[in-house]
Amino acid sequence: MTLPTSQTVAWIENPGSEGKLVIRDGVSIQQPGQDEVLVKVECSGICHSDCRNVEGMGKYEDIPGHEGVGIVVKLGEGVSPDLLDKRVGVKWLWSACGKCAACKKGKVNHCPDQLNTGRSVNGTLQQYVVAHASYITLIPDGLSSEVAAPLLCAGLSLAGAVSKVTPEVQPGDFIAIVGAGGGLGHIGVQIAAQKGYKVIAIDSGNDKRALCKEMGAVAFVDHAIEDVVGSVKALTDGEGAHAVICVAGVPAAYYQAPKLVRNDGVFVCVGLPPDDFMFPMSPIEIANRGLVIKGSSTGTNEQMDELLQLALQGIITPKIEVYEFSDAPKIIHELQRYEVTGRKVVKMPA
Numbered sequence: 001m002t003l004p005t006s007q008t009v010a011w012i013e014n015p016g017s018e019g020k021l022v023i024r025d026g027v028s029i030q031q032p033g034q035d036e037v038l039v040k041v042e043c044s045g046i047c048h049s050d051c052r053n054v055e056g057m058g059k060y061e062d063i064p065g066h067e068g069v070g071i072v073v074k075l076g077e078g079v080s081p082d083l084l085d086k087r088v089g090v091k092w093l094w095s096a097c098g099k100c101a102a103c104k105k106g107k108v109n110h111c112p113d114q115l116n117t118g119r120s121v122n123g124t125l126q127q128y129v130v131a132h133a134s135y136i137t138l139i140p141d142g143l144s145s146e147v148a149a150p151l152l153c154a155g156l157s158l159a160g161a162v163s164k165v166t167p168e169v170q171p172g173d174f175i176a177i178v179g180a181g182g183g184l185g186h187i188g189v190q191i192a193a194q195k196g197y198k199v200i201a202i203d204s205g206n207d208k209r210a211l212c213k214e215m216g217a218v219a220f221v222d223h224a225i226e227d228v229v230g231s232v233k234a235l236t237d238g239e240g241a242h243a244v245i246c247v248a249g250v251p252a253a254y255y256q257a258p259k260l261v262r263n264d265g266v267f268v269c270v271g272l273p274p275d276d277f278m279f280p281m282s283p284i285e286i287a288n289r290g291l292v293i294k295g296s297s298t299g300t301n302e303q304m305d306e307l308l309q310l311a312l313q314g315i316i317t318p319k320i321e322v323y324e325f326s327d328a329p330k331i332i333h334e335l336q337r338y339e340v341t342g343r344k345v346v347k348m349p350a
């Protein structure tokens with residue numbers, strides 16, 4: 001197959017408070033190096049972390065996107081020929097060192113020397129993306145690319161986060177998910193409910209309420225119109241949830257969410273607030289209440305494979321809406337205003 005030399009991409013202009021995503025034609029296609037492949041992207045989910053790139057938080061590349069599904073069209077040196085023509089997922093974890101303590105335990109998602117798609121290298125909101133051959137994910141036949149896309153970051157991140165509530169919290173216990181109606185949250189509700197936890201979903205609006213209930217939440221609390229702390233306490237015999245997973249990357253959510261967890265419970269940080277925001281809790285309170293505070297970033301390769309199999313069996317069913325690639329800038333604005341229910345996925349131009 002003869003490949004083109006230039007392509008259409010989504011490009012970040014003026015990253016920062018004036019930053020915006022623009023569709024740009026005629027951008028050159030990168031070539032795969034040693035141990036790398038070139039993937040022709042079919043579709044990509046758009047994650048709230050892509051908004052961080054646009055807003056200039058952290059150090060990012062020009063092209064965001066890290067929920068891409070496509071076909072391997074070219075191999076770099078040292079890559080097995082078996083990968084050619086395979087349908088694969090390109091995830092946030094572009095590569096890990098393979099040598100550190102976290103990597104040796106299989107916890108590649110917490111490798112200190114990892115590279116990230118859309119952060120350290122250009123991302124999946126382009127027609128052709130270069131990926132590391134060892135860190136792409138084979139997409140099982142029978143699972144559509146559009147459904148697989150949000151599993152690669154949103155789904156995997158909540159598979160990782162829900163796994164972090166153990167060993168302290170057990171099936172039958174309450175998990176409150178803050179930001180439950182968005183991309184990550186709604187899949188998290190389903191994963192946690194499938195594992196037997198009683199999920200209290202916290203978000204706002206009737207669409208998100210309906211989606212969280214459909215995903216298996218036992219209750220929904222609307223943070224825009226209800227007393228969140230009082231409602232969660234009332235649902236949990238006055239104690240608070242056994243675990244809280246804070247998915248909303250919003251300071252207001254991080255101020256409120258620790259009040260929802262019972263003493264001796266687990267708090268998992270997932271949502272990414274502005275870079276200068278610090279966890280707003282006194283060590284004295286953490287000590288006195290015996291809280292277990294954990295962090296979670298994406299998930300392991302095993303969790304990825306397990307999640308894809310659950311989706312193939314129809315047990316995990318992300319709610320997606322599919323749009324044209326030219327809609328990507330609009331979707332970024334909608335995410336910035338917290339208007340997206342579930343996940344929006346864009347199809348790349350052929």
Ligand SMILES: NC(=O)c1ccc[n+]([C@@H]2O[C@H](COP(=O)([O-])OP(=O)(O)OC[C@H]3O[C@@H](n4cnc5c(N)ncnc54)[C@H](O)[C@@H]3O)[C@@H](O)[C@H]2O)c1
Pocket residue numbers: 046047048049050052153154157178179180181182183184185202203204208223247248249250252253269270271272273296297298335338340342
């Ligand atoms: N740690 C990780 O593994 C990881 C991975 C991917 C994304 N992220 C981060 O997770 C966050 C969520 O990403 P997403 O793509 O699901 O975003 P999203 O915009 O789809 O969902 C966020 C949800 O939070 C809700 N929300 C906002 N303020 C709230 C509040 N005060 N209380 C309760 N809910 C509130 C919004 O209504 C929205 O539904 C972002 O900060 C993103 O950068 C973290």
Ligand SMILES: [Zn+2]
Pocket residue numbers: 047048049050066092153154
């Ligand atoms: Zn993401």
Ligand SMILES: [Zn+2]
Pocket residue numbers: 096097098099100101102103111112113114
């Ligand atoms: Zn490592």
